[in-house]
Amino acid sequence: MAASMLRISPEVARQAAHWHMLMLDDGVSPAQREACTRWRAAAPEHERAWQKAERVRAQLGLLPPRLAMGTLDRERRQAMKQLLTLAIVAPLGYLGYRQLSPQPAYATVVGQHRRFTLADGTLLDLNTDTVVDVRLEERQRLITLQRGEVLVVSGPDASSTHHRPLRVASGQGLMEAMGTRFMVRQRERSTQLSVLEGAVRVSPFEGARHTIEAGQQLTFDAQGQGHRGIAREQDSLWTQGQLVVEDMPLRQFLSELGRYRSGWLRCQPEAAHLRISGTFQLGNTDAILAALPATLPVNVDYRTRYWVTVTTH
Template sequence: MPNQQPPITAQVARQAANWHMLMLEDAVSPAQRAACNRWRSAAPEHERAWQKALRVQAQLGLLPPQLAMGTLNRERRQVMKQLLALAIVAPLGYVGYRQLAPQNAYATDVGQHKQLTLADGTLLDLNTDTAVDVNFDAHQRLISLRRGEILIDSGRDSSSPQHRPLRVASEQGLLEALGTRFLVRQREGATQLTVFQGAVLVTPSHGPRQTLDAGQQVTFDAAGQGAVTPAREQDSQWIRGQLVVDEMPLREFLGELGRYRPGWLRCQSDVAQLLISGAFQLENTDAILAALPATLPVQVDYRTRYWVTVNKR
C-alpha cells in the first residue's frame, strides 16, 4: 500500500497562493523569482503546494489570463488568492471554480443594510460594512465574503438546465447550501455560520467536512475547530434594523453596536461585565447610547462624535 503524503497545511497553501499570484505579475523581478524558487525548495510540502496550484490552474482554468496584465484591483486579487489557497487544500474533484474574476461586487457602508435578489432567485442581505463578490457560471453559484456579514435565503435556480451548487467562500473555508436559509459572518480569524432552515455543508481550508443542520451554529477556524451551539434567530434581526441581545456583557454589546457607527466605542473594565438585554433600533445609535444610563450604572462620555467611552457612574 503506497504511503499517503500528509495534507497540505492552510499556512503553506496561503504561501503558495501568494507566490503563485506574484509570479503572474508583469513586473515580477529576477530577485522575486529567485525568492520563489528558494521557497519551493525549502520543504517538500512547499513544492507539493506549488504543483497543486499549477494543476488547479491547468485543469480548472482557475486564474484568468488578464491577471498578468494588471487589470484586477487589490481587493479582487486578495479574493483570488484566498480561493486559490482553498483549492490547494481541497480535493480537485470538489473544487468547481471556473473563473475567479467576480461577475459582480457589492458592498455596504458602516451602518448600511442592503438586500439583493440574485439571478437564481437567491435573496442576499448584506449587513453593515460588508463586501461580497458574486460569480455564477455553468457549474456553480459562488458568493465570496470579503468582510462583514450576510444572510442568504437560497433560490431554486430553476433557469439553469443543471444543478449548480450555491457556495459561500470565507477566509476559513467553503460553505455549500443544501436548500437553506443561513447566516455567514467573517470574524477575526474565524467564520461564524448559523443555519435557520435546511442544512449547510462546511469544508474548512484544512480540516474535516461537517454538515450543520437547521437550528445549529458554529464559529470555526481554518482547521474546522469550533463547538456547535444552538442557533439564535435574534442574530438575524439586523435585517429589520434591530440589535437584539439577551444578558450580553456590556463590552460585547458595545463591540456589536460599534459595527453600526463610525469611530471608536469602548467601555472601562469596571463596567465591562454588566449585563444588558433588549431590542435596540440601529437607525440611531446615539439614542441607544443616551439610554444606557437609564438601565445601567454608567455614564457615556463623548470626546468627539467618533470617540465615545462608557464609564462607571
C-alpha cells in the first residue's frame, strides 16, 4: 500500500499537530528543533503525519506561515491544534473538498438542511454541504466548522455545574457566543460571521480580538483582516428552504444557488452583471433556473443535468 494511503492514528496526528505548530513559532529553540527531528525519525507513521500536516497547511491554509505562538492565548492555540489534528487524520482525497473527519456526527450533503439540539441545549442548523465537529468538554463547548455554514442558537448549558463558554472554531479563528444567535460560514480563505441576536467575541488566529454586535457582519482572515457589513435576518431563511436576494448580480446569484445543487453552474461574462431580486424556494433549483428567462434576457443551457450555463439572448 502506498505510504500516502496508510492510516494515521489520532494520537500520532495530535503529536504531529503539536510539533508542527511548535516549529512555526519564532521562539523555537535548537533543542526543540532537535527533539522534533528525533520524533519524526522515530517511526514511519510519525513522518507520514508530519508530511500530511505540511500538505494540509499548503492546501487548506489552516495555519499562517509563522505563528509567534507566544502571542496567542491558550484557547486559540488549542482550537488550531484540533483543526490540524482532524485534517491529518482525514483521508488525503478528502482534503480541500470533502469532510475533514471520517463519518462526522453532524453533516449535510449538497442541497440538504438539518437541525440538531446538542446536550447543552444549543441549537445547530446546518446549511447545504456542511460538516461540524462538536466537543462538549469540561472547560468549554467547542463547535468546529470544517466546511459549509451553520446557524447557532446558544444553549443554557443547564446541566453543567460551572460556566463553559460556547465557542465556534473556523479555519481563521475562534468565536465565543455571548448569549446569542449567529451564523458562521466558512469561505475559501476567510470566515463570515453574521450576528442576529446578542454578541460574539471574535479572536482571529493572529490579530486583535473584537466584539461583533447584533445586526453586524464580519468577514475576516487568520490575521484579522477583512471587512464589516450588515447582518440581515433574511440571510438565515435557508433554514426555511428559501434564498432571498435583493438586486444581486447574476454571477453572485448563481454562485449562491450552486451551493444547493451538484455540478457546475455558471454564466457567460455578458450576463454576469444582470441584477436579480426575489425569494426562491431551494427545494427545486431546476425550477428556479427555468424561471430565469421570464425575468431576465437570458437562456439557460443544459449540457447535462450537472453542467448548466446561463447565456444572454
